[in-house]
Amino acid sequence: MTEVPGFLLxxxxxxxxxxxAVRRAYAVQLKxxxxxxxxxxxxxxxxxxEAALHWARQARDVQEAEAAQAPxxxxxxxxxxxxxxxPPPAPAEPRADPVRDILVAxxxxxxxxxxxxVPEATALLEHTLEDPRLxxxxxxxxxxxxxxxxxxxGWRPGHEHLFEAALxxxxxxxxxxxxxxxxxxxQVVDRAIVEQDAQGQQAPDDRxxxxxxxxLLRRTADPGPQALALGLGRVMHAAATYPTWLxxxxxxxxxEAWREREATLSRGTLQSHPSAASAHSGSISASxxxxxxxxxxxxxxxxxxxxxxxxxxxxxxxxxARTQAxxxxxxSVPAPSIGSGIGANAIPAPELITATHEPQEARYTHPPxxxxxATSKRLGEKGTVTLKIRTGPAxxxxxxxxxxxxxxxxxxxxxLDAVRMARVLTRNYPESSPNEWYQATxxxxxxxxxxxxxxxxxxxxxxxxxxxSSSSYxxxxxxxxxxxxxxxxxxxxxxxxxxTVSLTPDGLISGARLSxxxxxxxxxxxxxxxxxxxxxxxxxxxxxxxSEIVLALRxx
Numbered sequence: 001m002t003e004v005p006g007f008l009l010x011x012x013x014x015x016x017x018x019x020x021a022v023r024r025a026y027a028v029q030l031k032x033x034x035x036x037x038x039x040x041x042x043x044x045x046x047x048x049x050e051a052a053l054h055w056a057r058q059a060r061d062v063q064e065a066e067a068a069q070a071p072x073x074x075x076x077x078x079x080x081x082x083x084x085x086x087p088p089p090a091p092a093e094p095r096a097d098p099v100r101d102i103l104v105a106x107x108x109x110x111x112x113x114x115x116x117x118v119p120e121a122t123a124l125l126e127h128t129l130e131d132p133r134l135x136x137x138x139x140x141x142x143x144x145x146x147x148x149x150x151x152x153x154g155w156r157p158g159h160e161h162l163f164e165a166a167l168x169x170x171x172x173x174x175x176x177x178x179x180x181x182x183x184x185x186x187q188v189v190d191r192a193i194v195e196q197d198a199q200g201q202q203a204p205d206d207r208x209x210x211x212x213x214x215x216l217l218r219r220t221a222d223p224g225p226q227a228l229a230l231g232l233g234r235v236m237h238a239a240a241t242y243p244t245w246l247x248x249x250x251x252x253x254x255x256e257a258w259r260e261r262e263a264t265l266s267r268g269t270l271q272s273h274p275s276a277a278s279a280h281s282g283s284i285s286a287s288x289x290x291x292x293x294x295x296x297x298x299x300x301x302x303x304x305x306x307x308x309x310x311x312x313x314x315x316x317x318x319x320x321a322r323t324q325a326x327x328x329x330x331x332s333v334p335a336p337s338i339g340s341g342i343g344a345n346a347i348p349a350p351e352l353i354t355a356t357h358e359p360q361e362a363r364y365t366h367p368p369x370x371x372x373x374a375t376s377k378r379l380g381e382k383g384t385v386t387l388k389i390r391t392g393p394a395x396x397x398x399x400x401x402x403x404x405x406x407x408x409x410x411x412x413x414x415x416l417d418a419v420r421m422a423r424v425l426t427r428n429y430p431e432s433s434p435n436e437w438y439q440a441t442x443x444x445x446x447x448x449x450x451x452x453x454x455x456x457x458x459x460x461x462x463x464x465x466x467x468x469s470s471s472s473y474x475x476x477x478x479x480x481x482x483x484x485x486x487x488x489x490x491x492x493x494x495x496x497x498x499x500t501v502s503l504t505p506d507g508l509i510s511g512a513r514l515s516x517x518x519x520x521x522x523x524x525x526x527x528x529x530x531x532x533x534x535x536x537x538x539x540x541x542x543x544x545x546x547s548e549i550v551l552a553l554r555x556x
Contacts, residue, residue, distance in 0.1 A: 005055065006145050006183015007048040019056045022049065040177065047181050054138045058097075098133035099142045107150065114158030121158070121165035144170055145182045151248055152185040160218065160249040167193065174502075174547055188244060191378075195242035197505060198379055201409060210234045218250040221257035228262045241379065359388060362438035363425040365395060368418035369472075370442045373410045374543035375505055380446060381408040385415035387440045395424040406444065410506055415442035417538040421476055476538040481553070484530040488522075491555045495520045497527040498552045507537045507545045515550065527553040 004015050011025040026049040035042045106128060115121045125147075134140055147170075151163055167173045173193055179186040200207060213231030216223050223231065239246055239255055246252055376382075383406025390399040397420055405412045419440050426436060495518035502511040512531045518524055531551065539545055 005051070005142065006149070006185050007051040007181075008055065010045070010048040010183050011052055013052060016059075017052070017056060018060070019053060022052045022056050026052075044177075044181055048183070051138065051141060055142075062097075099139050099146070102128065102131060102133060102143065103146050103150075110156070110158060110162070114156070115161040116158070118161045118164045121161040122169055125165060125169050145185065148179070148182045148189050149185040152188040154247055155250055155252070163189075163192075163249055176547075189248070192245040192248045194375060194378060194505065195245040198375060199238070199242050199245070201506065210238055214238060214246070214250060217254050217258070221254045222261055223258070225265055228258060228265065232258055232262055359437040359439045362389065362422075362440045364422050365425050366421075366423035368422040368440070368442065370418035370444070371414055371539045371541060372444055372543050373414055373506065373539055376408060376410045376414075376444070377446070377543065381406075381411060382444050382446045383407050383411055384444070385412055385442045387415060387419055387442070388437060389419060389424070389440050390437050391424045391426055395426050397422060397424065403439070411444050413507070413536065414444070414539060415440075417476060417480075418442060420479060421472075473538070473540055477551070480536075480538065481530050481534050481551070484533040485526060485553070485555070486529070487526065487555060491520055491523045491526075493520075494554050494556050495523050496552050496554055497524045498550055499527065499531060501531060501537070501549050501551055503537060503545045503547060503549065505545065507539055509535055509537065523555060526555075 004013075008015065008017065011022065011029065013021060013025055017025075026045070029045055030042075033042050033045065106124075109124075115124070128134070129140065129143070134143055147162075147166055151159060151166065170178070172179050172189065176190050176193075179190040179193075182189075199210070202210070209231075213223075213227065213234050216227060216231065217235055235255060235258065239252070373381075384404070385402065385406045386404040388401040388403050389397050392398045400416055400419060402412055402416075406415075419442070422440075424438055496516075497514065497518040498516035500513045500515040501509055502513075504510055509531060512528060514524060514528070518527075530553070537545060537549070
């Protein structure tokens with residue numbers, strides 16, 4: 001069965017489609033797009049159309065070459081006698097597709113000698129692309145699409161190394177649009193990359209422990225009783241949270257083998273300890289009942305003796321009591337008169353009363369606008385974040401503490417970003433301190449009927465997005481970076497330093513490159529330190545961040 005490339009599937013075509021069918025399918029799908037409102041979808045459709053057109057033309061050239069190899073018809077006879085019939089021409093052997101030949105050879109090599117490391121996989125890709133048959137850009141595109149298809153079909157030994165090598169070699173990790181142009185296989189690989197990044201953002205101890213047991217899962221179906229007891233829960237959590245990544249990089253059939261092995265060990269434990277099983281049968285002998293009653297009686301007696309020992313304490317001497325009582329009460333009660341007695345009429349020390357209260361729920365003049373991270377929607381993350389915030393004189397938020405997190409770092413960060421830009425309605429009476437503490441609650445919910453729909457609410461009320469999303473995003477970025485600018489000395493003028501910042505899908509800053517110097521080296525260094533100290537940029541209104549963003553920073 002002939003494999004259908006992803007670009008043909010995107011146009012709804014079969015592998016034997018000709019140029020006319022390609023143009024007709026392109027025209028039909030083009031009518032369904034708004035090129036001005038959907039530029040990315042139009043670009044993907046155009047690239048799929050061009051690749052499919054090249055595919056159809058290559059198939060046509062092969063057919064014409066086969067026809068040209070047929071022997072010419074015999075010349076007209078110059079004699080009246082009828083010529084002997086010529087033997088039928090031998091069928092021309094079809095010319096092989098060079099890309100397909102290379103891929104078949106590569107797949108055979110991977111099955112016979114699985115890859116053992118990422119450098120080995122990288123060297124294999126480099127050596128394969130040096131083939132003269134892959135010098136054409138279209139041939140390279142087909143080769144990349146088939147590598148994605150090979151990975152998307154599921155794990156085989158060595159695929160975990162090929163996956164990691166392809167991410168770097170084809171720049172798939174940073175250029176998701178390139179993956180999406182590869183059709184359905186590219187979408188599967190892109191989902192696996194997102195899940196791998198999400199697993200890497202766990203707490204370091206949890207992340208490393210989970211990866212240790214996942215590596216063990218890849219190697220064996222029977223890790224031993226101790227590994228089963230400690231690692232099965234982590235493996236099941238990974239299978240439920242990162243299913244696509246696991247399917248592409250390890251043998252998921254071992255998960256069921258681990259579960260069956262754990263069930264077998266549990267049954268063996270019950271059979272080897274019948275007394276443990278009989279403890280739940282409900283039949284208790286009289287001697288055992290007597291022993292339990294004796295143990296209970298001794299325990300009650302020991303508890304009563306210990307309680308009496310701790311409650312008893314020796315009364316302090318009278319002279320110490322007389323000396324300490326006025327000293328304790330001196331701060332809040334006036335001293336007794338000279339003629340009054342100290343013994344029976346001594347003033348008792350007042351009880352210390354401490355007032356503790358929860359901060360009140362914040363009310364806003366400018367409410368927070370929480371943005372649901374796109375990665376959290378895709379992974380089904382939801383929860384409620386409760387923050388304790390301190391406000392300034394104008395109601396601005398100057399300090400935030402996470403009282404109760406959602407259980408997901410992405411959602412906690414989104415709540416912090418939203419509340420940072422809010423303005424709190426402070427109390428107006430004169431006794432009110434300008435630095436007051438309030439409580440802010442941000443709730444992230446997913447629609448159970450449609451997992452792609454999600455809502456984020458502040459204080460239980462949905463908020464309306466700001467009218468100018470681009471300007472509000474710039475304000476959020478400025479609010480994050482501006483407090484980290486520390487001027488150690490005066491900077492002449494007001495120079496502008498432009499940095500191109502690389503971001504991960506969750507907004508983490510992975511790199512910063514000076515794209516336009518300000519002319520003042522001190523300010524360029526200060527701006528770079530501010531970006532590095534910020535560490536993470538907020539999400540846009542659709543819950544994503546661009547892979548790169550240009551920041552223009554001024555001192556004032």
